[in-house]
Amino acid sequence: xxxxxxPRYSVAWxxxxxxxxxxxxxxxxxxxxxPFFEWDWLHNLESSGSATAKTxxxxxxxxxxRDRSLIAVAPLYLKGHSYGEFVFDQQWAELSQRIGVExxxxxxxxxxxxxxxxxxxxxxxxxDEVEITTLMLREIDSFCQRNRISGCHFLYVDPQWxxxxxxxxxxxxxxxxxxxxxxxxxxxxxxxxxFNANQRRNIKRERKxxxxxxxxxxxxxxxxxxLSMFSLMYDFYADTCDKFGWWGSKYLTKKFxxxxxxxxxxxVVFFAAYGDGKPGQPVGMSFCLFKDERLYGRxxxxxxxxxxxxxxxxxxxxxxxxxxxNIQLFDPGAGGRHKKRRGxxxxxxxxxxxxxxxxxxxxxxxxxxEVNVHEQQEIDAINAELPFAQPKSLxxx
Numbered sequence: 001x002x003x004x005x006x007p008r009y010s011v012a013w014x015x016x017x018x019x020x021x022x023x024x025x026x027x028x029x030x031x032x033x034x035p036f037f038e039w040d041w042l043h044n045l046e047s048s049g050s051a052t053a054k055t056x057x058x059x060x061x062x063x064x065x066r067d068r069s070l071i072a073v074a075p076l077y078l079k080g081h082s083y084g085e086f087v088f089d090q091q092w093a094e095l096s097q098r099i100g101v102e103x104x105x106x107x108x109x110x111x112x113x114x115x116x117x118x119x120x121x122x123x124x125x126x127x128d129e130v131e132i133t134t135l136m137l138r139e140i141d142s143f144c145q146r147n148r149i150s151g152c153h154f155l156y157v158d159p160q161w162x163x164x165x166x167x168x169x170x171x172x173x174x175x176x177x178x179x180x181x182x183x184x185x186x187x188x189x190x191x192x193x194x195f196n197a198n199q200r201r202n203i204k205r206e207r208k209x210x211x212x213x214x215x216x217x218x219x220x221x222x223x224x225x226x227l228s229m230f231s232l233m234y235d236f237y238a239d240t241c242d243k244f245g246w247w248g249s250k251y252l253t254k255k256f257x258x259x260x261x262x263x264x265x266x267x268v269v270f271f272a273a274y275g276d277g278k279p280g281q282p283v284g285m286s287f288c289l290f291k292d293e294r295l296y297g298r299x300x301x302x303x304x305x306x307x308x309x310x311x312x313x314x315x316x317x318x319x320x321x322x323x324x325x326n327i328q329l330f331d332p333g334a335g336g337r338h339k340k341r342r343g344x345x346x347x348x349x350x351x352x353x354x355x356x357x358x359x360x361x362x363x364x365x366x367x368x369x370e371v372n373v374h375e376q377q378e379i380d381a382i383n384a385e386l387p388f389a390q391p392k393s394l395x396x397x
Contacts, residue, residue: 011139012063017043020063024070031125034118035291036111037075040263048256051112055251056080060107062143064136072132073122074140077112078105078149084251086115086334087155087175087351092360096150101357103150107140110155113251115177115334116296117349119154120161133164144356151355162350170352171364174372176379178344180319180330188320191343199341199387206308207316213306214276215283217317221269229270230257233287236301267291271317273302273309286313295322297332315342337382346382348375 014020017039025039035041045051046059057077064072081104082089096103110119123132140152154165166172185191192200210217220229234257241250260268267289272282284302288295300314314332322330332339340346355361 008066009135010065011136012065013143014061014063015059016046017059017061018047020061020070020073025073025122028070028073028122028124032118032120032122033292033294034111034116035267035289035296036114036116036118037122041267042075042111044256044259044264045112045252048253048259050252050256051077056083057112062136062139064132064139069124071124071127072136074109074136075111075119075122076140077108077110079108080104084113084249085110085155087153087173089153092364095363096357096360099359101150101360102148105149107144107149107152108155109153113249114298115156116331117156117177118158119156120158129161130164130167133161134168137165137168137170141354141356150357151353151360153354154352157350157352159350162352165352170354171368172350172352172372173368174348174350174375176346176348176375176382177331177334178336178339179347180322180332180344182322182326182328182330185323188316188323191319191323194343194388196387196389203316203342206311209308210273210306210312213309215273215306215309216276217312218272218274219269219317219321220272222266225261225265225268225270227258227261229272229282229285230261230265232281233257233270233285233299233301236285236303237287237299238301239303240299240301269295269318269321271313271321273306273313284309284313286318288318290325290327293326293328295327295330297330299333311342315339315344319343340382340385341387345386346379348379 017025022039022043029038049055051057051059056079060076060078062074062076063070082093085108093103121133121136123129143149144152154170157165162172183194192203195203231254234252234254237252237257238250269288269290271286271288273284274282283304284300284306286297286300288297290296295318297314297318300310302309318330318332321327332344353364355364
């Protein structure tokens with residue numbers, strides 16, 4: 001449906017990204033710090049059957065046009081559940097049910113299955129971001145109210161864009177991820193110096209355990225990556241998910257991984273564990289994406305239980321590669337307080353919410369401040385336990 005907003009502006013809601021030319025979409029997406037809103041990545045999710053109506057992720061992207069030029073996009077999905085989001089709003093859904101309000105479907109803005117900060121509307125350079133964002137949020141309000149959508153939610157939002165959306169009445173909800181920051185390290189050994197002596201020994205022991213198992217980690221990226229490695233990564237991913245049962249979060253198809261070989265391997269780096277003197281198939285592997293100065297851990301797996309391989313493939317080898325390649329930020333992915341012991345402080349991020357039911361909106365407004373205070377206290381408590389070395393003036397008073 002195309003609706004005229006005012007002279008020269010029009011909007012169109014689309015149910016597949018393929019309706020927008022890749023060049024037009026990427027003209028808006030390539031300047032973002034995150035890779036997860038580029039056309040190829042989102043198109044692979046849709047065309048592979050990973051993010052579709054059948055899986056509960058109906059693409060419902062909002063596009064804004066001036067004459068025939070695309071000037072803004074909001075990647076959006078209609079959701080019939082809350083799986084694959086990693087912002088756990090099931091309590092809101094239960095509350096909604098108790099007061100007789102249908103919580104689903106809801107409208108969601110995020111990169112599917114990807115708990116990484118950076119969501120925002122994609123807006124052409126030179127446009128007034130406040131004006132365009134306001135215009136699009138009003139269209140979202142109209143769409144949700146016309147179609148009896150309970151609410152609109154933006155997850156892992158870009159901090160600068162967040163300010164604009166909050167000015168339009170969206171309510172912020174604080175969460176946290178575990179993020180590594182490069183403080184000008186020249187080597188992995190230099191990085192180890194931030195830890196106290198005990199944790200330095202632990203990390204060296206963990207890396208040594210992988211060596212003693214006869215394994216070496218190798219970064220494989222770009223044109224070096226064969227198609228077979230993407231297929232193998234799916235097998236590792238599926239096996240890891242199956243080990244966690246209901247909590248395994250297995251959303252991606254094998255086709256999704258295979259399609260990355262042709263159109264997205266320039267953003268991919270695998271950290272593959274090979275046996276000494278055996279250049280064949282890796283026994284374990286992690287899958288990361290990078291763009292400019294940022295690295296993102298996504299998935300990992302191994303068919304053998306090898307002591308500390310997970311830590312090396314998912315944290316230490318990527319950090320070592322990040323230092324060598326001038327990466328400034330490494331987001332290793334969802335979950336786990338175990339990350340704090342390996343140099344990933346808890347780092348706040350926000351989701352934004354608007355309920356169209358008055359009672360739900362009132363409850364959110366009344367309690368979200370307290371929720372955010374408790375979340376900040378948890379972040380502070382986690383970071384108070386980081387195994388970092390004390391300043392020398394404190395170590396030797």
